[in-house]
Amino acid sequence: MHVTDFRKGCPPIYETASNDDPRPPAPPCLTLGDLGIGFPVVQAALSGYSDWPMRVIARRLGAPYTICEVMLDKFVLEVSRGSKVRRLLKVTDEEHPVGAQLMGSAPEDFGPAAAQLVAAGFDVIDINFGCPVKKVLGRCRGGFHLSQPPVALEIIARVREAVPDRIPVTVKMRRGIDDSEDSREKFFAILDGAFELGVAAVTVHGRTVLQRYVGPSRWEFLAEVKRHVGSRTVLGSGDLFSPQACLDMIRQTGVDGVTVARGAIGNPWIFSQATALARGEPLPDPPGLFKQREVIREHYRLAEETYGERRAGRLMRKFGIKYSRLHPDGVQVRDAFVQVRQTSDWQQVLEKWYAEDRAGVHPPAEPEIAGTPGGGESADAA
Numbered sequence: 001m002h003v004t005d006f007r008k009g010c011p012p013i014y015e016t017a018s019n020d021d022p023r024p025p026a027p028p029c030l031t032l033g034d035l036g037i038g039f040p041v042v043q044a045a046l047s048g049y050s051d052w053p054m055r056v057i058a059r060r061l062g063a064p065y066t067i068c069e070v071m072l073d074k075f076v077l078e079v080s081r082g083s084k085v086r087r088l089l090k091v092t093d094e095e096h097p098v099g100a101q102l103m104g105s106a107p108e109d110f111g112p113a114a115a116q117l118v119a120a121g122f123d124v125i126d127i128n129f130g131c132p133v134k135k136v137l138g139r140c141r142g143g144f145h146l147s148q149p150p151v152a153l154e155i156i157a158r159v160r161e162a163v164p165d166r167i168p169v170t171v172k173m174r175r176g177i178d179d180s181e182d183s184r185e186k187f188f189a190i191l192d193g194a195f196e197l198g199v200a201a202v203t204v205h206g207r208t209v210l211q212r213y214v215g216p217s218r219w220e221f222l223a224e225v226k227r228h229v230g231s232r233t234v235l236g237s238g239d240l241f242s243p244q245a246c247l248d249m250i251r252q253t254g255v256d257g258v259t260v261a262r263g264a265i266g267n268p269w270i271f272s273q274a275t276a277l278a279r280g281e282p283l284p285d286p287p288g289l290f291k292q293r294e295v296i297r298e299h300y301r302l303a304e305e306t307y308g309e310r311r312a313g314r315l316m317r318k319f320g321i322k323y324s325r326l327h328p329d330g331v332q333v334r335d336a337f338v339q340v341r342q343t344s345d346w347q348q349v350l351e352k353w354y355a356e357d358r359a360g361v362h363p364p365a366e367p368e369i370a371g372t373p374g375g376g377e378s379a380d381a382a
């Protein structure tokens with residue numbers, strides 16, 4: 001059965017080249033503890049985005065692993081019978097391996113919440129020490145923990161103790177609260193302590209908490225972290241807007257894998273394109289409009305199944321806007337998706353703008369604005 005298969009070892013990335021094959025060797029397979037992931041380009045946690053429909057689409061189109069949007073520990077525990085928490089805890093067979101991410105303030109709340117996420121079927125528990133949203137920091141959650149290594153390490157210890165040994169625990173960190181030496185020392189204290197406590201991997205976003213999304217992610221810092229931890233597993237994050245950037249980050253920094261965030265919203269093809277590039281093949285053409293239509297339609301269908309017809313229309317608008325970037329008439333299609341209120345509007349956009357199988361375009365390899373889509377990393381899901 002699927003659920004046990006992927007635990008047997010690392011799934012093959014692709015056929016290994018023979019000696020006279022000029023293609024570059026496959027990048028090393030990514031593993032999280034004993035959990036084999038495979039190709040080391042995975043779907044990041046994205047609050048407001050990486051819900052069940054987005055994760056299923058990403059998996060079907062080649063993401064070897066996905067992470068659910070962040071959840072608040074208290075929310076997982078207290079609203080245990082609400083429909084919102086049931087939607088957030090939804091895991092289906094085809095998704096495995098899939099990670100859940102926890103955020104909170106009090107260490108004692110993390111363990112029970114982590115156990116609940118494992119019971120729901122998640123394969124990995126990721127701990128959020130990165131969220132830079134003001135409200136989150138004000139409540140001593142997310143990125144705030146980078147300022148208090150003892151509390152951060154207690155949280156990790158509580159989670160590690162609360163879940164079975166077979167479940168990898170991972171940590172997501174920004175590169176510090178700010179650019180001070182004190183912040184840097186605290187980052188490394190948490191990093192080293194986390195591995196001592198048995199975390200399987202740490203994901204590092206190369207921006208500081210204060211930086212939020214302004215300015216680039218510092219990839220040199222990722223290289224430094226990887227050198228520092230040696231054979232332990234580090235995943236890199238930040239500014240992965242093209243398949244080539246995913247491979248560049250792995251090659252330039254030595255990290256064991258990368259988590260694609262904004263670059264995967266409305267472009268789930270980024271995972272298979274990165275795989276093709278890693279094989280030494282040319283960048284595949286962007287999907288044509290019929291292929292795009294099929295995926296967009298299916299994404300909508302999954303959203304409708306999850307949220308019901310009334311909410312799906314509104315929720316899917318932000319995805320439609322992102323999908324429009326792959327359309328040759330992107331601006332008009334974006335404007336059409338912005339108007340969507342209900343399922344019939346959505347269908348009309350597809351009928352009007354995806355009626356002919358024209359060639360698609362690659363989305364721009366940079367964010368549209370310095371900030372973030374859809375209001376940015378938020379704690380709404382939490």
Ligand SMILES: Cc1cc2nc3c(=O)[nH]c(=O)nc-3n(C[C@H](O)[C@H](O)[C@H](O)COP(=O)(O)O)c2cc1C
Nearest residue numbers: 044045046047070237238239240261262372376377
């Ligand atoms: C809208 C949005 C929501 C995010 N939500 C989460 C989250 O729930 N958990 C998390 O660890 N990081 C979250 N992030 C951070 C991303 O996973 C990633 O680290 C960051 O966007 C940098 O990567 P990028 O520059 O390639 O987008 C979020 C980012 C954005 C833009």
